Amino acid sequence: MPKVGMQPVRHQQLIDATFRVIEDSGLSDVTLSSVATEAGMSAGIVSHYFGNKDGLLEAAMRQILRDLREAVLFHCIHARDQSPRTQLRAIVHGNFAPSQTSPAAMRSWLAFWSASLNNPQFKRLQRANDRRLHSNLAYQFGRELERKNALDAATGLAALIDGLWLRGTLAGEAFDSEQALRLSFDFIDQHLPSSNRALSASSTKRKKS
Amino acid sequence: MPKVGMQPVRHQQLIDATFRVIEDSGLSDVTLSSVATEAGMSAGIVSHYFGNKDGLLEAAMRQILRDLREAVLFHCIHARDQSPRTQLRAIVHGNFAPSQTSPAAMRSWLAFWSASLNNPQFKRLQRANDRRLHSNLAYQFGRELERKNALDAATGLAALIDGLWLRGTLAGEAFDSEQALRLSFDFIDQHLPSSNRALSASSTKRKKS
Amino acid sequence: MPKVGMQPVRHQQLIDATFRVIEDSGLSDVTLSSVATEAGMSAGIVSHYFGNKDGLLEAAMRQILRDLREAVLFHCIHARDQSPRTQLRAIVHGNFAPSQTSPAAMRSWLAFWSASLNNPQFKRLQRANDRRLHSNLAYQFGRELERKNALDAATGLAALIDGLWLRGTLAGEAFDSEQALRLSFDFIDQHLPSSNRALSASSTKRKKS
Amino acid sequence: MPKVGMQPVRHQQLIDATFRVIEDSGLSDVTLSSVATEAGMSAGIVSHYFGNKDGLLEAAMRQILRDLREAVLFHCIHARDQSPRTQLRAIVHGNFAPSQTSPAAMRSWLAFWSASLNNPQFKRLQRANDRRLHSNLAYQFGRELERKNALDAATGLAALIDGLWLRGTLAGEAFDSEQALRLSFDFIDQHLPSSNRALSASSTKRKKS
DNA sequence: AATGAATGAGTCTTCATTCAT
DNA sequence: CATGAATGAAGACTCATTCAT
Helix, strand or coil, X not given: CCCCCHHHHHHHHHHHHHXXXXXXXXXXXXXXXXXXXXXXXXXXXXXXXXXXXXXHHHHHHHHHHHHHHHHHHHHHHCCCCCCHHHHHHXXXXXXXXXXXXXXXXXXXXXXXXXXXXXXXXXXXXXXXXXXXHHHHHHHHHHCCECHHHHHHHHHHHHHHHHHXXXXXXXXXXXXXXXXXXXXXXXXXXXXXXXXXXXXXXXXXXXXXX | CCCCCCHHHXXXXXXXXXXXXXXXXXXXXXXXXXXHHHHCCCCCHHHHHHCCHXXXXXXXXXXXXXXXXXXXXXXXXXXCCCCHHHHHHHHHHHHCCHHHHCHHHXXXXXXXXXXXXXXXXXXXXXXHHHHHHHHHHHHHHHCCECHHHHHHHHHHHHHHHHHHHHHHHHHCCCCCHHHHHHHHHHHHHHHCCHHHHCCCCCCCCECCC | CCCCCCHHHHHHHHHHHHHHHHHHHCHHHCCHHHHHHHHCCCCCHHHHHHCCHHHHHHHHHHHHHHHHHHHHHHHHHCCCCCCHHHHHHHHHHHHCCHHHHCHHHHHHHHHHHHHHCCCHHHHHHHXXXXXXXXXXXXXXXXXXXXXXXXXXXXXXXXXXXXXXXHXXXXXXXXXXXXXXXXXXXXXXXXXXCHHHHCCCCCCCCECCC | XXXXXXXXXXXXXXXXXXXHHHHHHCHHHCCHHHHHHHCCCCCCHHHHHHCCHHHHHHHHHHHHHHHHHHHHHHHHHCCCCCCHHHHHHHHHHHHCCHHHHCHHHHHHHHHHHHHHCCCHHHHHHHHHHHHHHHHHHHHHHHCCECHHHHHHHHHHHHHHHHHHHHHHHHHCCCCCHHXXXXXXXXXXXXXXXXXXXXXXXXXXXXCCC
């Protein structure tokens, strides 16, 4: 009973199953069988839809990247205003969206990063993503800072975001989004001209002497 | 040609070979054969010395962690003075030491991080390392800041270091130590009380309007 | 050429191949490759069907045990009458049935016995089999003898059967079923009350003095 | 410090170690390393003394056979008298001597039997042993019975002994020597002319009707 | 005499992939 | 469209054996 239009559905089901396997046992346990079983399908199905294992993994990585893009876009669109500070905060928010801080997502990101070091295709996808974040941040910082400083601020904030995310992932506990946001916002405030910084509640205080 | 006292030598040769394989082809290509071949020995030798593959990988990870500890320690000991700012800079310096930013080291770190998500032993080692960095930073910040702010500054700087390191690794080009140091030092200066910050040459400048 | 419903067929083919290998070269030469080759299949097939080597061996042992049960049952059902003497003879007959005295069967039994000393699963199967034989014998002897004597007779006959079987196996020549039956039947006659024994033609004769 | 005359000592130590390994983990775990470790020596020592693994195992089997011969001989020599019945009992006693019913001995016998099916050298040793038992028994029975009957009695008693021994071994509990002796003695009494049998205390009793 | 370092062949097991149905 | 049987290559691990010291 061949059904028409099953392709996109099956694709999605298999990709979702892949993430569940990654979450449960890591990338090294992603076998075509385990994914097929997790998806409730037969062993040969993955090759049928994705050609081979790499095809599946690439599709999974593209999914993750798309999720991130959409999360960032969503926060930027729904931001209170278009000011650099608000937009920067929105970008940060998108990067720490639940879809990115779930255990499955965190494990997958790390796995893909690791894989990207030796897989040209993964590397391409991952670098495009890196550059997009940096360029978005640089654009917003650039609206208030000199280009050189804006680039540094963007590099710093991008690193801070990734670092917070990485340490959160490796910590083994649920991701502390609140702290991540606070530290990122502080960084933004400290780099944007002081008029904005005044609004920040969490400026660093000197120790009582 | 069996010689006595070869154990430590062979250990080191095999661990070095492991890093070379990781650098060339990634953790997933670390095979007992590939390591043995790289080391110019026979296939059974790894099990002979490390019990099994996990034993080898654990030894390799311990090596990396030890290298990092020693790099940090070295910079702290040889720092100009004991001031928080100098010591913080020394810690940063250690984390970006050549032994940590070589392609082999960067790939290995990423591989071990990824593996630590599903390997309890790796996770333990990695978390101990994370905590050491954070506690070192918190101690130095704590000499000038209130405890709460010191902890936040430590978390932020640790994240910034890891993030710079991570993005440098993924960038696929030689690591830009100079930039990493500059951005980290800026972070330190911006969190330590202003008397010290005045010395910083790279303060953020407002865009010429 | 994947066909549906091959499972039971393949199972049997592989078990048969296992027995052939045991017959030809002993249990220690039962290799997944050797079995697969003997069965005309590929190396990975055994794991596919039996999970692992132990699964195959256990299936083979179960087969042997089932064959014995069926041989005994067959002789008991087709026995001339239900008298203890006839039924005991039937049990003996079943134990020396051709399916149990073929070289393949004899080697396999010995191999499994040996293995059962260190393999709990094998030991369980083998002990259940031992107990069944003993309890069957004890039941029949019990119809004519006091319980204590019946148990002793059962133990003795079971031992005699196994011993004849064992020595026949180790002798290296074709199993002498006729002798085994005669000696076993004598044992039965000597333990059942004399009214039955009178029928026996092979009573022990005193040496002519 | 090379010592003279160590050879026989080392030989014995290694053979003893072999039996301990067989007792603990079965013949399949007898590796040159495990034996050497058990003997407190180095890995290469077995090859040094026995040439190769088969040499060790053959020496071990010879030891077991010698132990049996000596146990039988001991009981025959120290028997009360030279009557066939007493001598047959002595032979039985020897076969169930502690040195033969220890767990180590039982496991070793079974292992060697199994191995003898495919190892010509083992088969030779084992068959010589079988024949010796049978011929000893046949000689004693032959002093009272016609040759044909004596041979049958010998075959039956040999089988009974081996069967009792085998079932005792497989039972997994400590060997019940008392029962084995009683059943064997009964067999002897039932085959020797009745004048001797009258002495037997355990004649089979008819069930109370 | 004795050690133990080193080798390399052999075995079990896993898996991506193919393909007849 | 979908299944799952079958293959065969590759990897981890074991172990008998050799041999320089």
